Amino acid sequence: MSTLVTDPIRGTSEPGRYWTTTNLGEAVPDVMTPMCWSVWGESAELGWLYSMYAFGVLPSSKVVVSPDTNDHGLAVFYGRQALNVDAIRKIMADLPGVNPDDFERDLMGSVRADAPQYKGSLKRLPVILVKAPKALRSTGGELRRKHDEIYAWWLREVYGPSRGQGTPSGRPIERLTEARDRFADVFKTHCVWRFIFQGAQSAITDAAAKAGDPALATQVMSGVGDVNETRMSDDLWRLAHGELGEDEFLRTWGYHGPNEGNPYTVVWREDPSRVHSLARSYASRKSERPRDREERAKQAGKAAEAKLLAATSATQRPVMRWLVARSRNIVRTLQVGKAGYLMTLDGARAAARAFGEEQIAKGNFTDRDDAFFLTVEECVQLDAGQLPGVAEIVAERRRTREVYKAMKLPVAFRGMPEQVAADEPEDDQEKAAADRAAGRTVEFSGAASGGGRVEGRARVVLDASADVELEDGDILVCRFTDPGWAPLMSLADALVIDIGGSASHGAVVARELGIPYVIGTEIGTAALRDGDRILVDGIENVVRVLAPAGDPTSGELTGNAAG
Missing domain, CATH: 3.50.30.10 (Phosphohistidine domain)
Structure with missing residues (x-):
């Protein structure tokens, strides 16, 4: 890469830092572009810190992005996001009732023998006792309200214009920065709920282990019902069987598509051909309807709940019944939060492509997707006529991303990960x-x-x-x-x-x-x-x-x- 062209997605780490691509590798599966990272990076870091503030673990003054990447909860390496496991463990140790080992086990499947053990501080316990219950009570409703407001915005500013139904408001660069701001806002609330989900799942797992049947934890959390992804699959079944029109399906689910966590992808509202293919599969098979599968899973979950309650002491049974019901609602709302932030990413996607078309007309780009090889800040500079050498920047970064796509990263690593060819076996x-x-x-x-x-x-x-x-x-x-x-x-x-x-x-x-x-x-x-x-x-x-x-x-x- 030219010394004049920076590489926002390479990353850096001191040798001893322990990182993992688990979980984030699922949220953002493809190699990120500079724009993808500039939408995700600071917003996700602030989101994780905000969740700790919401529980009272951190004061508001600590909800800032450190200038040192080694202190970040997440970072980017060769275009892939990774979590800083030890940095997160250290902060979570101050959260009563949360064991950092449980966090690592849920994330990685096991806990390292040499995982650092941090002694939690009681200094902020009075604040936690006030703020944590409030977060538990209010976050779910807040997340659902944000989802509904974002959905109305997405229909008006993204889906409608993409289908020839209206014109988006504002210039492309304004829509791009607005979409990133909306992503940051909903993602921080989603992060709070994600940790609530983590705690609920750990509580159910512990209860099942004490009842002498650890498998009950998985069974109890099955078939919670009314989860977005099952509803989407059932709507596709209805589309395949003539019970739902394509526009109605896309108006509800059109922000989904392959690698949808990356703004640099094409989703169903832009290209519904994959929806057509899936619908043909549903129509040609006498497969069980997703709603019926869900109902069967719900019955299995209720049977597991009955077993868990029967194995719980009579005095603890009302608490366990409440915990199971609460955990199921947490799962439903978690998927609502994910839908909310995916719609904001689709807003960034649409705005970036509109910005790219605008820059083609000005002679700065040759392809509308060149926009994804600039950060949002660089797009703002280009819009103001203050970014020289844009063609070289885009060309170098396109080449670099292809190099990164040919690499694979280990699930966990210390310091900078080794660069391994994608086809080299482990x-x-x-x-x-x-x-x-x-x-x-x-x-x-x-x-x-x-x-x-x-x-x-x-x-x-x-x-x-x-x-x-x-x-x-x-x-x-x-x-x-x-x-x-x-x-x-x-x-x-x-x-x-x-x-x-x-x-x-x-x-x-x-x-x-x-x-x-x-x-x-x-x-x-x-x-x-x-x-x-x-x-x-x-x-x-x-x-x-x-x-x-x-x-x-x-x-x-x-x-x-x-x-």
Whole structure:
């Protein structure tokens, strides 16, 4: 890269810092552009700090972005976001009732033997005792109100104009900065709710363990009902069966699409062809309707709740009943918050492309998507005629992003991550390949699992926009999921996902659909081949190849689902 062109997405870290791409790798799955990071970076850092302020752990004076990246709760490395595990552990140690080890276990699937132990301070306990209950009471309603206001804005300023229904207000650069401001505002509230969800899930997990049946935790959190992703999948089923029109579907869900957490992508309102393909899959199969799957999962969740209550002492039973009901509402609202911030990202996406078209007319860009290779601040400078050399900046950053896309990062690393070629196998992948070559059983586990057991045909899907049709009995194997994957997930009999944990999007949706899952495998898409017959055992946290692709018993594919 030219010494005159900066690289906003490379990142920096001191050697000992412990980082992970888990969770954020699911929220922003593709390599970020400079604009993606300039929308996410400061907003997400302030959001995490604000959540600690909302609980009373931090004073308002500490809700500022440190000039030292090593102090940040999150940062970017080669275009991927990562969490600063130790920095977050240190602050969370001051939150009563929250164990930093639980945070790391939920995030990573396990706790490091050498994880630093921080002794929480009681200095702010009086403030916490006042603010934390208020956050618990008010945040859910606040998040829903913000979602509804954002949805009205999105319909008026983004969806309508994109479909020839009105004109957005303000100039493109004004709409871009407004969308980022809206993202920052809703994301901070979402962060508060995310930690409330974390605490509720930990409480249910502890209660199930004390009751002598840890599996009850997953079962109790299944089938909470009325979760956005299940509603979206059911609406797609209705679209496929002529019960819903395309415009009505897109007016509700058009901000979704592949890699939707990255503003630099194309969502369904811009290109509904993937919606058409999914609808054809729903129409051609006599698959169970998503709403019916949800209802079955709800019944299983109620049965698990009855078991948990029966194993709880009579004096504690009313509290446990309240906790379970509260936890289910928390799950529903968590997905509402995610929808809210995804709509603001779509607003940034639309404004950036409009800005790009404006700059083509001025001779500064050759492609409207050149805008994504500038930060929002640089776009403001360009709009004011104060950014020289823009063509060189865009060209260099486009080339650099292609280099980063050819790299893969470990799920966890210390300091700057090693630059590894995307096709270079990791140790676990090499073991799986060696086992396969030697005729030994290929088997692995994940960071989280649940939902029972199922055998079926593996469908390895690397691209959410690929034109893939799942058949009855197929198991979806993918790197990550975000809400745009939900319609495909609802056609699968089980899920195997590389990235994620017990609180991840994939786990939430799998529990709503009542299907087995093993998540956070890191190697599933590399260790499995399209067409393998596999066992997904969510009870024992195991994925096992029963028959390789090509074996007569595996049900070999005639095509490749990898996309």
